[in-house]
Amino acid sequence: MAMGSQTSALIKQNSIVFHRIIMVLLLTCLPKSNTNDFLQSSSYRNSGPSSLANLPFQGLLVHDNLQFAAQDFGGRLSSLPLAVLHPGSVSDISLAVRHVYELGPSSALTVAARGHGHSLQGQAQAPGGLVISMQSLRWPKTSVFFTGKSPFVEVSGGELWIDILHETLKHGLAPKSWTDYLHLTVGGTLSNAGISGQAFRHGPQIDNVYELEVVTGKGEVLTCSEKKNSDLFYGVLGGLGQFGIITKAKISLGPAAKTVKWIRVLYDDFSIFSKDQEHLISLEESSFDYIEGFVLINRSGILNNWRSSFDPKDPVQASRFNSEGKTLYCLELAKYFDPQESESVTIEIDGLLRGLSYISFTLFQSEVPLLEFLDRVHVSELKLRQQGLWEVPHPWLNLLVPKSGIDEFAGEVFGKILTGNSNGPILIYPVNQSRQVSEHRRLQKS
Ligand SMILES: Cc1cc2nc3c(=O)[nH]c(=O)nc-3n(C[C@H](O)[C@H](O)[C@H](O)COP(=O)(O)OP(=O)(O)OC[C@H]3O[C@@H](n4cnc5c(N)ncnc54)[C@H](O)[C@@H]3O)c2cc1C
Known part of the structure; x- marks a missing residue:
């Protein structure tokens, strides 16, 4: 289905559209950084480690079993800290940071907050320094x-x-x-x-x-x-x-709505896929609550894999679809609703889908509770953990690509570079910068 001129005009109005792309490229393992040299250096010995132990923390300062603080989801860099503070209060954090500040610039002691350690590149690590393990901070109660x-x-x-x-x-x-x-x-x-x-x-x-x-x-x-x-x-x-x-x-x-209609449709042309994403995020009022997408390169049997959780709108045609050897783009959409709105939401979704240009018989739908939808990656995590594929290196790359360059980017990267089927997930988030700014202003006024 071709897009109308009104749609094109709407897209042009929203000139500041970015696509955020997360790629898990290749599971290559780079050499881990070695902290031993630093730990044996004079700057480490002069950094005042023992003085940390004298501070009156309400929580726990530990010097053993620190390996967890030397790891992250990226799995490519590893640096042992000198100590980990499990803070019992905000004062503990303040005390620790003030102490390090007062040691002055000659001290090599660094401090890093660590949340759940799911970032990359050692972001939450402090080589030979102090890691503050934020999950111990139980105040304030939510x-x-x-x-x-x-x-x-x-x-x-x-x-x-x-x-x-x-x-x-x-x-x-x-x-x-x-x-x-x-x-x-x-x-x-x-x-x-x-x-x-x-x-x-x-x-x-x-x-x-x-x-x-x-x-x-x-x-x-x-x-x-x-x-x-x-x-x-x-x-x-x-x-x-x-x-x-x-x-x-x-x-x-x-x-919070109770339920989510969760939809996946496929494209074999990136520019049609991205124009549909841009169209949907440019609609002022009635649109989906969630708009994302992902790239499938040379995957076989994907539609069969989805069948356990998604129903094809046209099962006969869908069963004939052969994804092998192709690069496909999946537009993923969700609409939140309460059960009594089911009928009107279905009509609204049908209207929105009619304005899109996906391969018609690749419409897959599912209905799940909001919690299950929002926590969906955890289900994949459990499966990957079972196969030993969760705690592996993740050389991820996040890019914000402006609308003006996204087609060229896709042509080069998805068309020429990533042609094998060994790539990890490639996610595409359409982001409307002008909408973000207005949301922020609205929030601050309320
Ligand atoms: C499976 C998976 C899916 C993801 N999906 C998305 C996604 O859809 N969108 C997205 O935006 N990101 C996504 N991320 C990335 C994620 O949001 C970031 O890596 C995030 O920083 C991880 O949070 P964390 O609690 O593990 O932080 P950590 O890895 O512990 O820390 C990350 C950084 O934040 C700092 N930090 C931690 N706590 C504090 C604090 N209290 N105060 C100040 N600084 C602090 C650390 O020093 C470090 O620099 C995903 C990550 C994973 C593993």
Whole structure:
């Protein structure tokens, strides 16, 4: 189905569209960095390690069994810290950071906050330094507030998003913007960005924060927001852990629907696929709640694999579809709804799908509870763990590609470079920058 001129005009209006692409390219293992040289060096010996042990922490400072803090999901870099602090309070974090600050620039002791260690490239590691294991920080207890115009949840920086979801669902609410995988900490994703299929509407997770409590590089404990200590607020959000340690966050919530219609359709032409993504994210009101996509290179039997969880709209034609040897692009969509809205949502979805140009008999649908949809990657995690394929090196690459360059990028990378079937997942998130900015302003006004 060709797109109408009105659609093309809408796409042109949204000039600042980015595609975020995550690629697991090849599971190559690079040599691990060796920390022994550093640990034996004079700068290490002079860095005041013993003085850390004298600090009156409420939590635990440990010097043994530190291997977990030398690892991350990337699995390519490994550096042992000198010690790990399991903080019992925010004061513990403040005490530790102030101590390191007061040791001065001649000390080689570095500090890194560690959430769930699911980043890459040793981001949460501190070679020969102090790792602060944020998941030990159990304060504040996750609490939902309804004060003011918009509800929010107050959480510890070490809280996992999956646990926040469980808690907020008890109140019929949920955070609006997610990552694909929820077993990550608040501090870990807010110090990056937090982008998933909801970002086109709500912005990334960092656009959905009202307030933070932060331990600064000098060990001060400060509250910051758009209006208060705003430099710190915007420095810490997306600051890769370099501007302070997030100990508490207030995160915007919205109503949580109970159920999700989850849809997958296929394309064999990247530019048609990306135009349909751009069309959907440019619709003002009625669109999907989640828009993402992925690339399938030379995979056989994919439609059969989906059948355990998705129903083909046209089973006969779908069974004849042969994916072997092809590069295909899967547009993944979701619409949230409550059971009483099922009929009207179905009509709305049919209308939206009619405006797309996918291969007609490759429409696959499923209906799942919201929790199951949002926590979907965990199901894959359990399967991969069983096969010993979860804790392997992950040389991932994240790119923001502007709309103007995405077709050329796809032609070169998917058309010429990634032609084998040994690649990991390649995800494509359409992100509308102008929508993110307006969402952020709306949030700050409410
Ligand atoms: C399977 C999987 C799927 C993913 N999917 C997505 C996705 O869809 N979208 C997306 O945006 N990302 C995604 N990610 C990436 C993920 O969001 C980041 O790697 C995130 O940083 C991991 O959180 P973590 O708690 O494990 O952080 P860690 O790896 O522990 O830390 C990451 C960084 O944050 C810093 N940090 C940790 N806690 C704090 C704190 N409290 N205050 C300040 N700095 C802190 C660390 O020092 C480090 O620099 C995915 C990762 C995995 C493993």
